[in-house]
Amino acid sequence: MFRAGMWGLAALVAALALSGCSNKGRLAPVDDHSIGGVRGATRVLPGAENAGKPGYYTVKPGDTLIRIGMDNGQSWRDILRWNKLDNPNLIETGQVLRVAPPAPDVAVARPAISPAAAPASAPVASAPAPLPVPSAAEDAISFQWPARGNLISGFDESKNKGLDIGGKVGDPVLAAADGRVVYAGAGLRGYGNLIILKHNNTYLTAYAHNQTLLVKEDQAIKRGQKIAEMGNSDADQVKLHFEIRRQGKPVDPAKYLQGN
Structure with missing residues (x-):
């Protein structure tokens, strides 16, 4: 009986040793959101409580602040500031960002209290961020053609979110209307x-x-001002790709440029 017990113990030790060898070199899953090594304790991403609310956006794989800004009609710098982000390159899939201006703080109505019980300062609360409603004046903005050249490709909501205008290297690119530069650079893939x-x-x-x-970011621009020279950066030929976005959504520029 003692000998049988020894053989059973030896088999158990051997099995444990083999189990240890089989796990040697195996890496833990990369996408492990456990907190402090405790499985099942998922880290809550910033802004999760605002998911789905008007004026907020949930970050998707491949997103950048530049892309999020353009798709929501905002400057990426404003989004950076509204969300108190230190690094524009450090955003996470699933993170929820404010993409509409915060409303001014408003005083909270309180019942009358005696001076002795009054706090040192009155509390304030932030109202929910309202989504901007386009006014008739904003919708009546006049756009001019941003370049002279042949139309290579027209607007297609799924394939081409603007117009492609042909030309030669160095041809002037003009501002379609008065505005402010909210981005100038090469940080958005495909553009x-x-x-x-x-x-x-x-x-x-x-x-x-x-x-x-x-031009540079935050610079004020006048309609018809030369802002760039045509080229073929990240393109298969020399052309200007031009988009008009209404509240972040691409619209057909031809419908806005006709008659200008």
């Missing part, structure tokens, strides 16, 4: 050297594939 202008709370315009950018 090359890109300029985004914000015209009001309703409209943005985008100018892509430039050779040279002639």
